[in-house]
Amino acid sequence: MSAIELCGVALRGPVLNGSGTFDAIAARRAFGDALLERFPFDAFVSKTITLEPRQGNPPPRLWETPAGMINSIGLPNKGLDGFLASDLPELARLPVPLAVSVMGFGRDELARLVAAVGKRDEVSMLELNVSCPNVETGLIMGADPAETALALERVRPETAKPLIVKLTPNATDPGAVAAAAEEAGADAVSLVNTLKGMALHPHTGEPWLGGRTGGLSGPAIRAIALEQVAAVASRVQIPVIGMGGIASGRDAADFMAAGALAVAVGTESFRDPGAGRRIAAELAELSLSSRTRATVSTGV
Amino acid sequence: MSEPRTLAPPERRVAVVSGVERLGAYHLVTAHDGSGPRDPRPGQFYMLAAADCWGGGGDERPYLPRAFSYARAHVEPDGVSLGFLLEAIGPGTEQLARLRPDDGVALVGPLGIGFRPPREGALPLLVGGGIGAAPLLCLQEALDDPRVLLGFRSAGHAQAAALFGGEPKVVTDDGSVGRQALVTELLSAELDAGPDVAIFACGPPAMLEAVRALCAERGVPAQLALESGMACGFGACFGCVVPTIDGYVRLCLDGPVLDADRLETAVFAGGGHS
Numbered sequence: 001m002s003a004i005e006l007c008g009v010a011l012r013g014p015v016l017n018g019s020g021t022f023d024a025i026a027a028r029r030a031f032g033d034a035l036l037e038r039f040p041f042d043a044f045v046s047k048t049i050t051l052e053p054r055q056g057n058p059p060p061r062l063w064e065t066p067a068g069m070i071n072s073i074g075l076p077n078k079g080l081d082g083f084l085a086s087d088l089p090e091l092a093r094l095p096v097p098l099a100v101s102v103m104g105f106g107r108d109e110l111a112r113l114v115a116a117v118g119k120r121d122e123v124s125m126l127e128l129n130v131s132c133p134n135v136e137t138g139l140i141m142g143a144d145p146a147e148t149a150l151a152l153e154r155v156r157p158e159t160a161k162p163l164i165v166k167l168t169p170n171a172t173d174p175g176a177v178a179a180a181a182e183e184a185g186a187d188a189v190s191l192v193n194t195l196k197g198m199a200l201h202p203h204t205g206e207p208w209l210g211g212r213t214g215g216l217s218g219p220a221i222r223a224i225a226l227e228q229v230a231a232v233a234s235r236v237q238i239p240v241i242g243m244g245g246i247a248s249g250r251d252a253a254d255f256m257a258a259g260a261l262a263v264a265v266g267t268e269s270f271r272d273p274g275a276g277r278r279i280a281a282e283l284a285e286l287s288l289s290s291r292t293r294a295t296v297s298t299g300v
Numbered sequence: 301m302s303e304p305r306t307l308a309p310p311e312r313r314v315a316v317v318s319g320v321e322r323l324g325a326y327h328l329v330t331a332h333d334g335s336g337p338r339d340p341r342p343g344q345f346y347m348l349a350a351a352d353c354w355g356g357g358g359d360e361r362p363y364l365p366r367a368f369s370y371a372r373a374h375v376e377p378d379g380v381s382l383g384f385l386l387e388a389i390g391p392g393t394e395q396l397a398r399l400r401p402d403d404g405v406a407l408v409g410p411l412g413i414g415f416r417p418p419r420e421g422a423l424p425l426l427v428g429g430g431i432g433a434a435p436l437l438c439l440q441e442a443l444d445d446p447r448v449l450l451g452f453r454s455a456g457h458a459q460a461a462a463l464f465g466g467e468p469k470v471v472t473d474d475g476s477v478g479r480q481a482l483v484t485e486l487l488s489a490e491l492d493a494g495p496d497v498a499i500f501a502c503g504p505p506a507m508l509e510a511v512r513a514l515c516a517e518r519g520v521p522a523q524l525a526l527e528s529g530m531a532c533g534f535g536a537c538f539g540c541v542v543p544t545i546d547g548y549v550r551l552c553l554d555g556p557v558l559d560a561d562r563l564e565t566a567v568f569a570g571g572g573h574s
Contacts, residue, residue, distance in 0.1 A: 026535025026553050030411055031310035038310055055547055059570030062529050062539035066360035069531060073538045076548070210569060218363060270532035271349070271365055273408060274311025 002284065006043070006239055006262055007162030007187040009097050009124045013042040015252065015280040018243050018266030019101040019127060019166065020047045020073070025090045027273060036095055040269065040276030042262075044094050046087070048101040048129045049117075051109050053079035058210035063199040068218025068245070069267060070197045072211035075103065080116055092122035099125035099164065106136050107154040118159025126161055128152075128186075131168040131193045142193075143171040145180035152184030164241065167191035167232065169221075174228050175235040182236045190241035190264065191232060192225040218267040219245040226258055233259020247275070249282020256283075304341040304414040308534070314351050314404040318381065320397070324459030326387050326431065327397040328371070331405045334379035342439035343414030343525050343557040345369045347533040348384065350395045351404030357391035364531050365408070366392040369435035369502070369556065371463070382407075385434040385460060389573070411533045412556050415439055415523050418498035422521070425449065427487050427511055429503025431573075433460050435525050439500055440464060446500075449490070451483025451507065484510040491518050499523070499560075508566035515560055522560035526551055528571050543568050 004014050017040070024044055027035050056076030063070040078087060083100075091098050100117045104110025110128065117123055130142030130151060141147045148165065155163065165181040167174050169192040178189045194215025199208040207213070225244020233240045242260030246252050247268040255263050268275040315331035340346075347365035354362055372383030388397040399405060415435075418424045424446035426436045433450055440446060448468035452458040455476035461468050471481040484507065490497065491514065499522035501511045508524050515522040528551045530540035541548035542555065544562045549555070560566075 020538075021536060023535045023538075026550070027310065029305075029553060030308055030534040032307040034307070035310045040310070056538065056541065059539075059541055059543075059548075059568065060529060061541065061570065062531055062537065064361055064364050067355065067363055069364060071531075071537065071539060076538055076541075267531075270537050271363075272312035272406075273532070273534055273536070277311070 002287065004262060007125060007164070009043070009162065011042045011097060011262070013280050014256070014262040015041055015276050015283070016043045016241060016262055016264040017041045017045055017269060017276060018264040019045045019129065021266035022269050023047060024094055025087060028090070031273065036093070038274065038277060039095050040274055041096060041265070042280070043097045043099060043124070044091065045099045045127055045264070046091060046101050047077060048075050048103045049077045049080060049083045049113070050075060050103050050105075051080050051113060053077065053082055060208060060210055063208050063214070065197070065199070065216065065218070065220055068216055068220030070199055070209065070214040070216050071194070072209035072214035074211055080113060084116065084120070088120060088122055097124035098122060099127050101127040101129050101166070103129040103132050105132060107151050110151060111155045111158050114155040114163070115158040118161045123161065125164055126159065127164040127166050127190060128155070129166050131166065131170070140168065140170070142166070142168040142177060145173075145176045148177050149180040149184040152181055152186055156185035162187040164188040164190050166193055168193045169224060169228055170196050175231045178232040179235045182238050186238060188239040188241060189232060189236060190243065192221070192228055192244045195221050195224065217245070219247055221245050222251060226254055229255055229260055230258035246279065249279050249286050252279050252283045253286050304343070304416055305412070306337050306340050306344065306410050308409050308411055309336060312406050312408050314406050315382065317399045317401055317403045317405055319401055320399055323462070324456035326385055326457065326460050328383055328385050328463070329396060329399055329405070330372070330381055330383045331407075332376065332379055333382050333407065336380065336407070337410065338373070338375045338380040340370055340373050340410035341414030342442050343369060343435050344410035344412050345533070345556060346382070346384070346407045346409030346411065348396060349406045350399060351406045353395060357395055359391065362392035362395060365406070365533070366396070367530050367533055367552070369525060370410070371434040371437040373438060385431060385437070387431050408533060412552055413554065415500055415525070415557050418443075419521070422496050422498040423447070425487070425490060425497045425499050427483055427499060427501040427503070429483055429507040430457060432501075432503030432507070432525070433463075435502050436500065437463055447490070449483050449486040451481075451503070452477070482510070483507065484514060487511060488514060491520060501525070505567045505572045512560040512563060512566050523557050524560050524563070524566060525557045526555055526566065526571065527573055540570070542571065
């Protein structure tokens with residue numbers, strides 16, 4: 001595995017998890033200490049936390065699609081205080097650096113979260129989940145370059161730690177949003193979040209999901225994600241973390257060739273909790289064999 | 301008391317199919333797991349996918365693995381033989397039912413929390429509906445000759461009763477085997493007889509709700525093995541939540557066996573196999 005430096009944080013390799021696709025505390029209950037000994041990721045990104053506790057959307061929350069799935073989970077979490085008191089001490093025991101994902105339904109709320117989480121030594125990086133409406137403007141923060149810039153300007157002074165902006169693919173021009181985030185002080189961008197999707201009950205024709213609509217993920221969105229990663233990488237100088245349907249080392253290598261410094265595995269971890277490690281190993285093998293090829297072709 | 305949970309290795313592995321037995325409406329898929337734990341607890345489950353040919357069925361599915369309580373686990377010299385009872389009703393179960401000996405089956409598990417032993421002195425009574433008989437098979441082996449009550453739709457489904465030892469009482473919806481009755485009618489009669497019993501039940505949501513209501517009314521403790529659509533099986537996706545008196549719980553992590561008195565109802569959106 002090849003070590004990388006992401007926003008000044010040393011990682012043993014380039015494979016992260018997508019926020020909300022792996023609960024390390026739950027996985028520890030299912031897998032025990034073997035999870036820590038064979039931890040699947042090179043940095044761990046927490047599930048998104050909000051200021052207040054949320055129980056999430058009513059079920060059903062899942063729908064299987066061709067080569068993917070739609071989820072409508074609704075960000076269940078213990079809220080900031082519950083996270084700091086009970087989850088953070090557990091996550092601090094993971095063998096890799098920790099990034100905490102936060103979402104605020106307004107710029108001041110986001111700033112409170114960034115300030116409170118950012119001052120904790122256990123936290124190496126923060127990821128801003130901006131795929132939510134700003135209740136003050138009604139606009140999806142991450143869908144609009146100006147909204148994104150205003151949010152970054154508000155939270156930037158609250159912490160010196162790296163701020164990663166998680167971009168939504170449900171935007172007209174993700175490259176413009178990424179450029180606005182960089183301009184306003186973001187240290188990295190990660191993409192893609194899920195694509196908005198819907199499924200109907202086969203008998204009633206009513207929305208299947210309790211939350212009516214949801215987010216599509218898995219290999220079904222990989223080609224879209226790859227294009228957006230390439231588009232964003234061409235617009236910014238800050239590191240890009242690429243994700244969207246990555247299921248193999250080959251997929252990861254594609255995202256890196258498109259300009260990502262690191263990649264994240266999401267839905268594939270649902271199918272195989274060890275997917276992150278497998279993909280990292282496949283990626284290492286690929287880069288080794290491509291180096292061998294390069295050596296041969298240049299005649300050295 | 302610690303929870304009845306055997307830990308799973310933190311990655312997917314491939315077991316080798318040793319047999320697929322047709323039992324009327326059901327298939328019993330048996331696979332040799334050479335590297336997983338040999339002591340899963342009755343009520344625990346595995347996430348299964350055919351190692352090849354997953355996808356490409358109706359609507360280009362399946363994509364996600366499917367959750368199955370194991371029905372049998374027999375230790376062998378070089379691993380454990382796991383038996384899974386399934387009914388081919390959708391793209392996932394159809395692919396699994398088509399497996400042949402020597403095919404690979406990708407699995408993660410055992411997962412979740414199984415049945416706890418009955419409290420001292422209580423007579424265990426196992427109540428199964430349809431495919432819900434599956435986790436009761438290994439539970440029957442683990443307990444000391446518990447009584448077993450089973451309900452099936454028809455004679456084709458009732459063939460699964462032959463997997464049980466002793467003489468389970470069987471009823472069917474259409475009267476083709478045993479009486480035409482619901483299994484909860486058998487349960488009600490057993491409870492009327494009055495001994496100190498502990499109920500272990502698995503079956504479709506409406507049946508489990510009837511069991512829950514009956515046991516609540518009589519003050520009889522019951523453990524229910526529930527079902528809910530899941531993507532991962534280890535608490536990652538938050539998809540399989542079940543409403544309880546304490547709010548939503550992830551069935552894969554805090555279940556699939558829940559004490560009936562934690563539920564207001566066993567019928568909930570997303571429950572059963574959909």
